[in-house]
Amino acid sequence: xxxxxxxxxxxxxxxxxxxxxxxxxxxxxxxxxxxxxxxxxxxxxxxxxxxxxxxxxxxxxxxxxxxxxxxxx
Numbered sequence: 820x821x822x823x824x825x826x827x828x829x830x831x832x833x834x835x836x837x838x839x840x841x842x843x844x845x846x847x848x849x850x851x852x853x854x855x856x857x858x859x860x861x862x863x864x865x866x867x868x869x870x871x872x873x874x875x876x877x878x879x880x881x882x883x884x885x886x887x888x889x890x891x892x
Contacts, residue, residue, distance in 0.1 A: 823890035854889040
């Protein structure tokens with residue numbers, strides 16, 4: 820990992836895909852580039868569309884629920 824950011828969002832009324840999109844927007848504004856991978860907890864929704872987000876989604880047991888680890892490789 821060259822650079823990463825851990826994002827926390829526990830809002831119940833927002834789908835996981837929108838939470839990741841908000842994290843992507845913040846990351847791009849802060850660092851001026853786009854991450855290429857997001858690690859999520861295994862209980863996070865399986866309906867996340869990787870092609871729409873243009874981001875590789877990886878499931879990890881080491882990521883806590885409601886946390887999203889964005890990184891650049």
